[in-house]
Amino acid sequence: MSVKAKVTNISRCSLHDGPGIRSVIYLKGCALRCKWCHNPETLIAGSQIAYLPDKCIKCGRCVDICPNHHTVNENDMVFLRDGCTSCGKCAEACPTGALSLIGEDRDAESVFEEIKKDVEYYKMSGGGVTFSGGECLLSPDFVAKTAEKCKAEGISTAVESALFVPWENIEKVLPYIDLFLTDLKIPDREKHISYTGQPNDIIIENLKRLVMTDKQVTVRIPIIPGVNDSQNDLESFAEILNSLEDPRVTVELLKYNYLAGTKYSMIGEKYTSFSEKTQEDKEMSRYCNIISEKTGLKCSF
Ligand code: SF4
Ligand code: SF4
Structure with missing residues (x-):
């Protein structure tokens, strides 16, 4: 096993x-x-999501995947961590690595x-x-x-x-x-x-x-x-x-x-x-x- x-x-x-x-x-x-x-x-x-704002290009792909936890305004992507299950889907969709999943089985x-x-x-x-x-x-x-x-x-x-x-x-x-x-x-x-x-x-x-x-x-x-x-x-x-x-x-x-x-x-x-x-x-x-x-x-x- x-x-x-x-x-x-x-x-x-x-x-x-x-x-x-x-x-x-x-x-x-x-x-x-x-x-x-x-x-x-x-x-x-457990796994968790890391966010590096400097790498964010405000493309909004994370918002499409998970609108409850991501919002993009003209300056920033705002990440609401409360309730995030660390499923990693937003990190998978992020094209720049601004979001990443820490911890892999x-x-x-x-x-x-x-x-x-x-x-x-x-x-x-x-x-x-x-x-x-x-x-x-x-x-x-x-x-x-x-x-x-x-x-x-x-x-x-x-x-x-x-x-x-x-x-x-x-x-x-x-x-x-x-x-x-x-x-x-x-x-x-x-x-x-x-x-x-x-x-x-x-x-x-x-x-x-x-x-x-x-x-x-x-x-x-x-x-x-x-x-x-x-x-x-x-x-x-x-x-x-x-x-x-x-x-x-x-x-x-x-x-x-x-x-x-x-x-x-x-x-x-x-x-x-x-x-x-x-x-x-x-x-x-x-x-x-x-x-x-x-x-x-x-x-x-
Ligand atoms: S890890 Fe999953 S639950 Fe958490 S913000 Fe990303 S897509 Fe949403
Ligand atoms: S997917 Fe990545 S680069 Fe695009 S807005 Fe979200 S954090 Fe920023």
Whole structure:
């Protein structure tokens, strides 16, 4: 039986989210609501319509298809999202891509066929495939099935996850994943709830269990200006990392991504900016030094 998941995008030849040249599979759905999320189009599990007004030529084809949700005036196409079922018919009819459907049901077989196209690049660069999102481990059967196929072809596999999932979901993919890129966002429990909507207990518990396996784990910390970058925050991150007692763990600090605003507006959501710019290298270096000094772990950014 084929296993499906809602895929927003397959980014080929990516140099992020793991070593070498990679294909990154973005899956929809996440139980966290981090206020700085730079992939807001992956948060809800279902499909949704994106609208980019700059691409609209006011042709009115979407109005013909769905007059309840689209109107064109001399300046604009006005999109009423309330009641939209995300059937995608307006996006199909739109000639310019101003309207597009985010999230397509894909089976493991078809995604694997796409991954396979770049097998030579993976071999040459030490790369592979990364499952990301959203929270890809909310679709563990799809990830396990696709990754199993990759492993059978000698393709290296990674998962990028916040670990805010039941342990059983992680267990399902364990046999087929080489590298886990896991997020730690905010060390303090109450602050974690206030910025992500959920507590961090299950995340820390899952991380502790994960490092007990034979898997390679990189803990990634997105540094958000004014949220988790104080001396106190960094020392608290170090305390959590020390509690893992695993010298194989590496740490990666992620610079703040200040360019996500357009993604929010295209899906009709409000964007919260934490800074108009990203951090300087010397600032990130200082954060890394604090983490390394307190934990003895290798830290990069
Ligand atoms: S996705 Fe379907 S329901 Fe929503 S606006 Fe387009 S055509 Fe109408
Ligand atoms: S079909 Fe596309 S280009 Fe035409 S009015 Fe609608 S959104 Fe604009």
